[in-house]
Amino acid sequence: MERYSPQNIEKKWQAKWQEEHAYQTEMDASKPEYYVLEMFPYPSGNLHMGHVRNYSIGDVLARYKTMEGFNVLHPMGFDAFGMPAENAAIKHGVKPSDWTYSNIENMKRQQREMGLSYDWNREVETCRPDYYRWTQWLFELFYKKGLAYKKKASVNWCNTCNTVLANEQVIDGKCWRCDDDVVKKDLSQWFLKITDYADVLLEDLKELKGWPERVKTMQENWIGRSEGAEFSFAVPDFNEKIPVYTTCPHTVFGVTYVVLAVEHPLVDKLIKGRENEAEIRVFMDEVRNLSEIERTSSESEKKGMFTGAYAVNPFNGKRVPIWITNYVLYEYGTGAVMGVPTHDERDWMFADKYNLPKVLVVNNIEGP
DSSP: OOOOHHHHHHHHHHHHHTTTTTTOOOOOTTSOOOOOOOOOSSSSOOOOOHHHHHHHHHHHHHHHHHHHTEEOOOEEEEEEEEEEEHHHHHHHTTTHHHHHHHHOOOOOHHHHHHOOOOGGGEEEEEEEEHHHHHHHHHHHHHTTTTEEEEEEEEEEEEEETTTOOGGGGGETTTEETTTTTEEEEEEEEEEGGGGGHHHHHHHHGGGTTTTOOOHHHHHHHHHOOOEEEEEEEEEGGGEEEEEESSGGGGGGGOHHHHHHTTTHHHHHHHHTTTTTHHHHHHHHHHHTTSHHHHHOOOTOOOOEEEEEEEEEOOOOOOOOEEEEEEEEOHHHHHHSEEEEEEGOOHHHHHHHTTTOOOOOOOOOSOOO
């Protein structure tokens, strides 16, 4: 029986495919079009088995659609512009450009040895000016249209890598790359005003034929569109106002306290000079270093501290205490929440823990 030798057989056919440009995509109006795109790898090292799994699935789909008669576009590129590549270069003591381009060549070699059906004429490298000129053009377009704006916001920060980390890159409070502590840091940064497109984004989810319902539900939650009202609680002693947003304005007469995110700019003003200011600031630092998931989880313990200040309910004139807490995020809504324990589960847990009043105001709303 003849022995199968992939090193010899694969190499022969891969060379032939490359020589004959077997996967080069040309315009062909007689065929239906199909586009297969997998995740671009970061060229900060070698490809690993996670890449192999991802790219082999895409390759199977591209080949299958080709055999079905589609004109398949199956490109590849490298997400090569940013801190991962730069930090890897620093770690290895070489120039970022040398490190990046050498890794790109090595990854391309690995992908070719896998026999992946890429049209290498369509290759994209995001660190090259012919690519990022278009991202800069897009940003400028967003800015001119009023869709790009700058504000301060809290981020996950690694002092060792000197970079911002996504929530998923923080593992048990440590950086996924260097395993050093991650802290919360307020940085001035750019945002895109995608909220202007919430309606059309939600409406077009129905156009995603074949997508699992759970994925579309995740997208709906990520878009986070809701309808409600915004109004303000006055803080007379400081001549300030606290705007709040609620989807249940009919429960406003049940407000027994107001909570602020620890990042809210008014907090410093409210606690300055208080006898327990130092204790409050320690609590604020602890909360800042929690992940977003930990702070918003319905199962996490609700903790807070009284600021010593009071706000006035604009609908009944009652004074209510202002607290800071671990379950309100500054990036969500206005960074402040009206506490209505009888009509919100988190508010109920918080009020229960700190013996705050509970006032039932709407009988036909199911309580916690």
